Amino acid sequence: MGQVSRKIAAGDESLAAGLAADLNGSFERLVLAYQDRLYGFALRLAGNRQDAEDITQDAFVRAYHALQAYPAARRRALAVRPWLYRIALNLSRNRRRGKRPPIASLDPEGEGAGPDVPDVDVGRLPEPAFDRAELRRALAALVGALPPRYRVPVILRHVQGIAYREIASILGLPIGTVKGNVHRGLRLLEEDLARQHDITSGRRGDRAQAGRVMHR
Amino acid sequence: MTRPEFLGRDSRARQGGVARLLRDLGDARAPGTIFPAVLERLGLGDAYGRLDTPIGPVFVAYNAHGVSAVRPGGSAKEFEAAFRTRFGRPIRRAGGLPAALAGRLGRAFRGTGRPSVHFDLRSVSEFERAVLRKALSIPRGEVRPYGWIAREIGRPAAARAVGTALARNPIPLLIPCHRVVRNDGRVGGYLFGPEFKRRVLADEGVDVEALEARAHAGTQYYGSDTTRIYCFPTCRNARRISPAHRVSFRSAAEARGAGYRPCAVCRPSLAS
Numbered sequence: 410m411g412q413v414s415r416k417i418a419a420g421d422e423s424l425a426a427g428l429a430a431d432l433n434g435s436f437e438r439l440v441l442a443y444q445d446r447l448y449g450f451a452l453r454l455a456g457n458r459q460d461a462e463d464i465t466q467d468a469f470v471r472a473y474h475a476l477q478a479y480p481a482a483r484r485r486a487l488a489v490r491p492w493l494y495r496i497a498l499n500l501s502r503n504r505r506r507g508k509r510p511p512i513a514s515l516d517p518e519g520e521g522a523g524p525d526v527p528d529v530d531v532g533r534l535p536e537p538a539f540d541r542a543e544l545r546r547a548l549a550a551l552v553g554a555l556p557p558r559y560r561v562p563v564i565l566r567h568v569q570g571i572a573y574r575e576i577a578s579i580l581g582l583p584i585g586t587v588k589g590n591v592h593r594g595l596r597l598l599e600e601d602l603a604r605q606h607d608i609t610s611g612r613r614g615d616r617a618q619a620g621r622v623m624h625r
Numbered sequence: 626m627t628r629p630e631f632l633g634r635d636s637r638a639r640q641g642g643v644a645r646l647l648r649d650l651g652d653a654r655a656p657g658t659i660f661p662a663v664l665e666r667l668g669l670g671d672a673y674g675r676l677d678t679p680i681g682p683v684f685v686a687y688n689a690h691g692v693s694a695v696r697p698g699g700s701a702k703e704f705e706a707a708f709r710t711r712f713g714r715p716i717r718r719a720g721g722l723p724a725a726l727a728g729r730l731g732r733a734f735r736g737t738g739r740p741s742v743h744f745d746l747r748s749v750s751e752f753e754r755a756v757l758r759k760a761l762s763i764p765r766g767e768v769r770p771y772g773w774i775a776r777e778i779g780r781p782a783a784a785r786a787v788g789t790a791l792a793r794n795p796i797p798l799l800i801p802c803h804r805v806v807r808n809d810g811r812v813g814g815y816l817f818g819p820e821f822k823r824r825v826l827a828d829e830g831v832d833v834e835a836l837e838a839r840a841h842a843g844t845q846y847y848g849s850d851t852t853r854i855y856c857f858p859t860c861r862n863a864r865r866i867s868p869a870h871r872v873s874f875r876s877a878a879e880a881r882g883a884g885y886r887p888c889a890v891c892r893p894s895l896a897s
Contacts, residue, residue: 570648
């Protein structure tokens with residue numbers, strides 16, 4: 410477990426103790442502690458800001474009602490983070506049901522130039538034909554287009570930085586399966602990105618390949 | 626045109642590059658609308674209402690913890706703006722104050738019955754909370770100096786910080802920071818101006834003119850030559866001393882020198 414994870418775990422313990430002792434008094438802390446992470450997660454799942462905000466709000470509201478129903482002992486023993494991720498994930502699955510999937514690949518502008526897109530240094534990428542912002546948008550769209558089986562664990566592991574063990578508990582899958590799906594998802598992304606780069610830079614105007622990216 | 630480095634030849638290296646890029650997709654910042662909306666939907670946010678009191682209309686905000694803010698006068702809009710600035714939380718106007726709360730607040734403002742209002746003091750520091758709790762112990766109709774609070778909370782050198790903490794009192798009037806006066810006995814400043822402070826004190830039965838006259842004369846304490854006890858002049862024990870038996874002292878040292886001991890109710894002993 411990394412240092413950051415350990416810190417979060419310690420914070421979660423005190424948060425869980427607070428929720429057990431005084432739910433109404435501690436719930437604000439929970440929202441403030443997790444709103445960025447849950448929103449970031451929901452944004453990658455839903456692919457657009459409006460749905461991401463709805464999912465995040467609904468997740469907290471549902472979490473509160475669930476906590477109200479739990480006895481204090483259960484609240485104290487709660488692993489807050491995976492529990493919250495599970496709630497957000499279920500909400501996003503329910504929303505998708507009956508909706509045409511995935512909005513993400515069609516709406517890379519879910520990214521936009523808003524405050525949730527800090528200009529981070531993604532490394533040495535001096536390519537004028539494929540600059541950082543473009544790359545980011547392309548990658549966000551590709552992540553959104555991955556099949557859920559790969560998309561969700563890739564987001565949890567690599568976008569959210571969560572350890573495999575915790576992802577396994579969020580998804581209710583064996584850790585080996587999670588690792589396999591993450592690796593497979595990463596490979597698909599890497600292939601898609603390389604292919605898209607080649608298309609963008611006009612190496613091979615391979616329409617069939619581009620089509621594969623969108624329809625897989 | 627060359628391929629960007631992350632699209633290098635080796636698949637493993639490329640996957641590492643993609644993983645690095647993915648990390649950057651994770652710095653989303655939740656929109657500011659989520660927090661207030663969630664609290665609102667759960668009924669955990671603050672609401673406020675207007676209340677008529679002996680010292681005029683007062684706005685009172687409250688939430689699941691208790692009363693969170695009080696502000697006399699002004700408009701509803703000003704109250705909302707001040708609340709948001711101070712607490713960074715949303716606030717909505719209640720149709721009317723809940724009946725039970727309105728009853729308790731009415732009694733608290735009139736000073737009748739046992740005070741039973743809960744306060745939400747989460748936004749203040751531990752030191753500030755100690756200061757406010759101590760201020761809460763000053764009975765209606767009485768005043769104590771800043772130095773007394775500082776000593777009573779075990780921070781005798783922090784009289785100035787006590788003044789700052791009182792000036793930040795989020796729940797004035799109900800937490801009676803107006804009952805704390807300067808160490809020389811003068812009324813001193815107030816959040817809403819010294820005139821307002823005089824008015825509130827007078828409304829509570831403090832003889833503000835006498836207060837200022839004593840400060841001018843340098844009288845800090847009253848003693849009773851029958852009990853040989855000295856008090857703050859507004860202490861209920863001091864007010865029972867008949868003029869014929871009342872002795873004035875300019876300092877605690879003077880009182881002790883004359884063989885007087887401090888009152889156990891107002892505890893003037895170590896106040897500077």
